[in-house]
Amino acid sequence: MNQYQTLKIDTQNAGVAIVVINRPKALNALNKAVFRELDAFFSLDYKQIKNLMGIIITGVGEKAFVAGADIKEFATLDQEQATALSQNGKDVFDKICDFHLPVIAAVNGYALGGGCELAMACHLRWASKNARFGLPELSLGLIPGYSGTQRMVELIGKAKALELMLTGSMLDASTAANLGLVNHVSEEGALVADCLMVLGKISRNAPLAIKATIKTVNAFFDKQINGHELETQIFGGLMVTEDAKEGAKAFIEKRKADFRGM
Ligand code: CAA
Numbered sequence: 140m141n142q143y144q145t146l147k148i149d150t151q152n153a154g155v156a157i158v159v160i161n162r163p164k165a166l167n168a169l170n171k172a173v174f175r176e177l178d179a180f181f182s183l184d185y186k187q188i189k190n191l192m193g194i195i196i197t198g199v200g201e202k203a204f205v206a207g208a209d210i211k212e213f214a215t216l217d218q219e220q221a222t223a224l225s226q227n228g229k230d231v232f233d234k235i236c237d238f239h240l241p242v243i244a245a246v247n248g249y250a251l252g253g254g255c256e257l258a259m260a261c262h263l264r265w266a267s268k269n270a271r272f273g274l275p276e277l278s279l280g281l282i283p284g285y286s287g288t289q290r291m292v293e294l295i296g297k298a299k300a301l302e303l304m305l306t307g308s309m310l311d312a313s314t315a316a317n318l319g320l321v322n323h324v325s326e327e328g329a330l331v332a333d334c335l336m337v338l339g340k341i342s343r344n345a346p347l348a349i350k351a352t353i354k355t356v357n358a359f360f361d362k363q364i365n366g367h368e369l370e371t372q373i374f375g376g377l378m379v380t381e382d383a384k385e386g387a388k389a390f391i392e393k394r395k396a397d398f399r400g401m
Contacts, residue, residue: 145173146180147199152335154192154342159199166206167198169253173209174231181234192346193338194238195331196261197245198254204246204270205254210279221284228253228285232260237357239350241341243334246270246321251309256283259290262353263337264321266312267330272320273309293360294320345382346400 149157158180160167167173185191198204208228216224235242235257244250244258246266251273258264258272266272274283274291282288283304291300295318303310312324325333341349351373358366377383381401389396 143176143180145170146176148180150188154190155195155335155338156188156191157195157197157331159197160205161199163200165209165211166203166249167200167254168206168209168211169228169257170209170212174227178231178234181231181238185240191240192342193241193243195243195245195334195338196235196257197247197331201248201269201327203249203254204244205251205257206249207252207254207275208284213279225284228256232257232285235260236262237354238262239353241338241349241353243338245330245334246272246312247327247330252276252283252287253285256285256287256290259287259294259320260285265330265334265337266315266321266324267327268312268324269327270312270315270321270324271309272312272315273307274304275307275309277304278307289360291320294318345380345386345396345398347380347382348377351377 145160145162147159147161149159158177160169160173162168162170162173208224213221241263242261243263243265244261246258246264248267248269249271250258251271252275255272255274274287276283276287283291288300288304291303294300295303299318302308310318310320312321315321316324323333355366355370355373358364358369382396382398385398386396
């Protein structure tokens, strides 16, 4: 877990890995190394982390979650390299979005451009009161390149998404929550504790059902998949698992279910 230069991985809380983006001097901007290391982390054999039930992604310090893609890497890119940069960013963020366990963004300050896109790739977003969200790429002569044009529409709708991108305005945490961009707003000192609490609550449910829910909800946004059909297939498959038998039995016996992930 210590092989990273731009990430700190904290596994001190049982069952949770906290991935801290650690480039304080650049407000945690996403350079190539951060993408490489996020890709490596999300490709791990998760048996390495005992009883892992979820992941929290945050930024080091109190000022920024992530202030975007690293603009200083843009200066020399030609068209082919810029296209590859965008594709690579999307692939890494898709890996997070498709991850089989819940991933929560703990947004502790600026989440701009690629930082906002990273937060949107996570399954849930908790924001501290000082969080600020925006997609200011147009001010650089660009557009969001890590699926921000798509995920922002998914989360807040076309009109508000276009307004945010075209004006380059920033949203404060409570406005972001009102628009549905973030799930909840936390007191600044309580952000990670709140994320740990929600992961604890999720983990009381059956592991295979958690994984299946992420997959089925993601299918809504995948034009190649019929989410209704997938839901029916997965529902049928889950019914014959040990955990579904245990869930029904525990309900009838009026006790807490003991799920085993089988
Ligand atoms: N890339 C590289 N370095 C960055 C950075 C970024 N996205 N954001 C901040 N930094 C660096 C600054 O250059 C500065 O470094 P130096 O001290 O070496 O000059 C340091 O972080 C501190 O930043 P500021 O002095 O600017 O801090 P501030 O408090 O005055 O402003 C801020 C904070 C409003 C977040 C401002 O830094 C800012 O606007 N950052 C850029 C935000 C942005 O445009 N993000 C989108 C990037 S493009 C993108 O993400 C494309 C994509 O979708 C693929």
